[in-house]
Amino acid sequence: MRAAVGQAVLGAMLVAAVLAFATMQDFHGLHVAGVTRVTVAAGSLSAWLAFVAFVVRPRRSAAASATDILVVHASQTGFATELAERTAAMLRDGGKAAVARSIGELDAVPADAARLLFVVSTTGEGDAPDVASVFRRDAMGVRPRLYGLHYGVLALGDRDYANFCAFGHELDRWLRDGGATPWFDLVEVDDGDDGALRHWQRQVALACGTVATADWSRPAYGAWRLRERRLLNPGSLGGPCFHVALVPDDPASLRWKAGDIVEIGPRRARDDAELLPHREYSIASLPADGELHLVVRQVGVGSRWLTEGASPGDRIDLRVRPNASFHVPGDARPVLFIGNGTGIAGLRALLKARIAAGYRRNWVLFGERQANVDRLHVDDLERWQAEGDVERLDLVWSRESRGSRYVQDRLRASAVEVKRFVDDGASVYVCGSLAGMAPGVDAALRAIVGDRALEEMAAFGRYRRDVY
Ligand SMILES: Cc1cc2nc3c(=O)[nH]c(=O)nc-3n(C[C@H](O)[C@H](O)[C@H](O)COP(=O)(O)O)c2cc1C
Numbered sequence: 001m002r003a004a005v006g007q008a009v010l011g012a013m014l015v016a017a018v019l020a021f022a023t024m025q026d027f028h029g030l031h032v033a034g035v036t037r038v039t040v041a042a043g044s045l046s047a048w049l050a051f052v053a054f055v056v057r058p059r060r061s062a063a064a065s066a067t068d069i070l071v072v073h074a075s076q077t078g079f080a081t082e083l084a085e086r087t088a089a090m091l092r093d094g095g096k097a098a099v100a101r102s103i104g105e106l107d108a109v110p111a112d113a114a115r116l117l118f119v120v121s122t123t124g125e126g127d128a129p130d131v132a133s134v135f136r137r138d139a140m141g142v143r144p145r146l147y148g149l150h151y152g153v154l155a156l157g158d159r160d161y162a163n164f165c166a167f168g169h170e171l172d173r174w175l176r177d178g179g180a181t182p183w184f185d186l187v188e189v190d191d192g193d194d195g196a197l198r199h200w201q202r203q204v205a206l207a208c209g210t211v212a213t214a215d216w217s218r219p220a221y222g223a224w225r226l227r228e229r230r231l232l233n234p235g236s237l238g239g240p241c242f243h244v245a246l247v248p249d250d251p252a253s254l255r256w257k258a259g260d261i262v263e264i265g266p267r268r269a270r271d272d273a274e275l276l277p278h279r280e281y282s283i284a285s286l287p288a289d290g291e292l293h294l295v296v297r298q299v300g301v302g303s304r305w306l307t308e309g310a311s312p313g314d315r316i317d318l319r320v321r322p323n324a325s326f327h328v329p330g331d332a333r334p335v336l337f338i339g340n341g342t343g344i345a346g347l348r349a350l351l352k353a354r355i356a357a358g359y360r361r362n363w364v365l366f367g368e369r370q371a372n373v374d375r376l377h378v379d380d381l382e383r384w385q386a387e388g389d390v391e392r393l394d395l396v397w398s399r400e401s402r403g404s405r406y407v408q409d410r411l412r413a414s415a416v417e418v419k420r421f422v423d424d425g426a427s428v429y430v431c432g433s434l435a436g437m438a439p440g441v442d443a444a445l446r447a448i449v450g451d452r453a454l455e456e457m458a459a460f461g462r463y464r465r466d467v468y
Pocket of ligand 1: 074075076080120121122123125126127156157158159161162191467468
């Protein structure tokens with residue numbers, strides 16, 4: 001501060017001298033020399049202003065603050081959150097003060113941050129995770145001044161999608177444009193690739209002056225058995241949809257939270273057949289049910305094995321992946337659950353968790369094709385409504401369109417009640433199709449509560465989506 005005042009006084013003196021010099025030449029009528037000297041004077045003045053701007057420009061403290069390193073995560077289905085927490089834990093093990101925080105808690109890059117790590121995924125069709133919507137709109141909408149900031153980006157994605165790691169690259173470009181310095185090149189992770197994660201660990205450890213000790217390989221698949229399989233929609237116009245019940249060989253594996261996801265390990269459909277990739281499904285039950293339920297539509301080879309090839313008693317390789325961004329609020333605030341098709345799986349587990357905790361302000365809006373054949377687990381929804389655990393149930397059958405055809409139409413038709421529910425503090429959970437339903441519901445919610453309000457709900461975890 002004192003230095004800045006000193007510079008200002010010095011600058012003022014310099015300006016005065018420069019102006020006096022320039023004026024004096026004009027006074028003597030030495031036109032040619034005067035022009036030259038005025039140019040020199042203007043040049044000196046600009047040089048001085050540039051110097052001052054350089055010296056007093058906002059700088060980020062390179063010195064360590066209470067938190068040395070902030071690890072910011074932007075996750076849609078939980079993996080980025082998990083990796084950010086592991087990164088922070090690894091740094092703490094190495095004696096650094098590191099914390100992980102959601103991007104939804106940030107309005108901008110914190111002014112005092114000198115070191116930042118980002119772990120971000122890409123969702124939809126090259127989109128940022130919901131929780132990053134406000135940051136992307138407000139902070140990334142302008143060019144920041146980030147001189148002195150050092151950062152690293154771990155970008156999660158999947159090469160099967162057209163815009164591989166798009167949000168990670170967008171964030172990286174924005175940080176560079178703002179003058180921040182990358183510690184190392186952005187690290188792309190294709191479908192959780194272990195090699196890329198080890199590379200990230202090493203780069204982070206090197207940049208932060210610690211060592212990469214933690215083992216980040218994903219947990220091994222556990223041995224589970226197929227207990228029961230039942231067709232849920234005989235006669236449906238859509239693909240056959242199965243209720244699949246699984247039990248672990250080790251009862252201690254009955255451990256997850258509503259909203260979590262399972263990964264079924266890669267396997268061969270037949271002895272000679274190609275290796276089928278791993279598949280992910282939303283869990284439809286609670287550990288208290290004593291079994292793990294899935295709702296699986298028979299599309300493609302992976303699900304065909306689970307819905308047709310495997311026999312009861314067969315071994316299934318399975319592991320649970322926590323999806324913290326899809327857990328239910330741990331209090332009595334109301335929740336609006338919206339879903340279609342196999343999205344009933346996630347909704348069913350979340351509702352079971354809400355009901356078990358005694359929270360009854362649940363509004364469910366579910367859509368399928370035909371009321372008589374596509375009921376999936378609608379019996380459960382109706383029972384919960386009858387018992388008062390679901391305060392409102394809207395079932396929307398697209399092939400029997402009396403009134404609303406899809407859940408998004410019913411949402412718009414109920415705009416006043418939806419707005420009131422949200423004003424009452426409701427969270428909104430959406431589970432099901434990425435094509436059609438998710439954008440339709442998003443547009444309806446924007447029309448009802450407003451763009452800004454919905455983006456803020458997403459940033460604060462009150463608008464959560466598990467869509468695929
Ligand atoms: C519905 C959906 C859409 C996705 N879209 C993309 C995409 O456009 N580009 C990409 O690179 N990865 C995409 N992915 C892959 C995810 O980025 C990847 O699975 C990542 O590990 C998820 O991390 P998260 O759990 O933190 O959200 C998509 C995944 C899902 C489920």
